[in-house]
Amino acid sequence: IDYLEMDAVPGAPVLLMDFLDPQAPQKLAETLGGQPDIVLSDMAAPTTGHRRTDHIRTMYLCEVAADFALSVLKPGGHFLAKTFQGGAENELLARLKQNFRSVHHVKPPASRDESVELYLLAKGFKG
Structure with a gap:
């Protein structure tokens, strides 16, 4: 989509x-x-240049994607979503940890070192 x-x-x-x-x-x-085995989200809000605003706007998209994943994934499935570093992800991380066996931040090699982009990887949906 x-x-x-x-x-x-x-x-x-x-x-x-x-x-x-x-x-x-x-x-x-x-x-x-x-039910899919995986939900992938690369959604990001257009950046404004204001780091905190960009983080909050993209976190909202990540939360919407997580809601979708929780509603459709089959047990054992995985969720991967783009976000930006910024500190507003604590509630989402807690929710993912309740619903998945493991939750990690990952920064792919293709992402520039100076970029605030990172991905949340939640593995093993509990269903």
Whole structure:
């Protein structure tokens, strides 16, 4: 799902819509046709240059993605979502730790060292 046009992904349907549209999570769940093994979110709010604002706006998207993951994942599934460093993720981390066997911050090698971007990886959904 993306709100911007993108190239087709062979074997995967692409929904052209904003995930924040109230109908988007249900439409995506229907398109999946069952419980997925993994939910991946690379959503990020457009940056403003104000680090705290950018962090809070992107954390909101991460929380929305986590809500979706908790509603659709099959037991044992995983959740990976982009966020920005900034300190507002404590509530989300606590929630993920309650629902997954392990929760980690990961910074992929492709992410620049000076970037505040990181990913939350939650593995082993308890169901």
